[in-house]
Amino acid sequence: MGLDAAFWIMAVVGVAAALSVVFLRNVFRAALALVLCFITVAGLYITLSADFLAAVQILVYVGAISVLIILAIMMTRDVQKGSPFNKMKFPVFVIAAMLLGIMIYTVTATPWAISSEAPTSPTTVPLAQSLFSEQGFILPVEIAAVLLLAAIVGAIVIAREKDK
Amino acid sequence: MSVGLEHYLVLSAVLFCIGLYGALTKRNAVIVLMCIELMLNAVNISLIAFSSYIVPTLLTGQVFAIFVMVVAAAEVAVGLAIILAIYRGLTDIDINNINLMKW
Numbered sequence: 001m002g003l004d005a006a007f008w009i010m011a012v013v014g015v016a017a018a019l020s021v022v023f024l025r026n027v028f029r030a031a032l033a034l035v036l037c038f039i040t041v042a043g044l045y046i047t048l049s050a051d052f053l054a055a056v057q058i059l060v061y062v063g064a065i066s067v068l069i070i071l072a073i074m075m076t077r078d079v080q081k082g083s084p085f086n087k088m089k090f091p092v093f094v095i096a097a098m099l100l101g102i103m104i105y106t107v108t109a110t111p112w113a114i115s116s117e118a119p120t121s122p123t124t125v126p127l128a129q130s131l132f133s134e135q136g137f138i139l140p141v142e143i144a145a146v147l148l149l150a151a152i153v154g155a156i157v158i159a160r161e162k163d164k
Numbered sequence: 165m166s167v168g169l170e171h172y173l174v175l176s177a178v179l180f181c182i183g184l185y186g187a188l189t190k191r192n193a194v195i196v197l198m199c200i201e202l203m204l205n206a207v208n209i210s211l212i213a214f215s216s217y218i219v220p221t222l223l224t225g226q227v228f229a230i231f232v233m234v235v236a237a238a239e240v241a242v243g244l245a246i247i248l249a250i251y252r253g254l255t256d257i258d259i260n261n262i263n264l265m266k267w
Binding site: 003004007008011014015018019021022027030031034037038041044045047048049050052053056057060061064065068069071072073075076078081082083084085086088089092093095096097099100103104107108112113114115117118119120123126127130131136137140144147148150151152154155156158159161 | 166167168169170171172173174175177178179180181182183184185186188189190191192194195197198199201202205208209212213215216217218219220221222223224226227229230231233234235236237238239240241242244245246247248249251252255257258259260
């Protein structure tokens, strides 16, 4: 019962925050709404008993990515024309609504094989075992490390001022 | 009716479609990146919901969600760097005006 109430609160607040990201005119307020949406997603992870991922969501999205986005908004504040829509507003709305309808139909019509076991909790130790063990995901973890290194170097090279 | 897998999947679909709508219709490049982050978060919700309802003891979906987060962090870092570079060159981040490579 408590989890149900938490889900509905998170769902309503999250969808409202996502809508305000799209529809607010002020870019900075849109970024703050995005932060609120990230926080509600972290709450949803907790209701799904994914405690480690909820903490990672707060650290990475609320802590790092939102700061990056707000930094970019401040660096580009001279072009503040708000966040206008382009000419494709209504065709894209129709397409997105159709996609939403198809996805909701598919989700509700599929007989999911729901397991009756209780989810693992806490998840930190099993996640570490499946990420770093020999039979687990150690190779993707190493590739992800290379990807992050390449992204850092690439971001620095792209964003750096050109030497005169 | 208690909350089940379908609720999480429908919520994920709603968030994904809101993000898709924003990413395709906004003209500010930073807002487009923010909407892409929304879409990635929606996908993460559905991955973790599958993980905790279908295979509650395996955590495979949560591992996938971690990799999605890694790629999202890399993507937003490089994306914002590109936006800053474009802004330095054109003093504009309106996607309609960034058409140097349009044929």
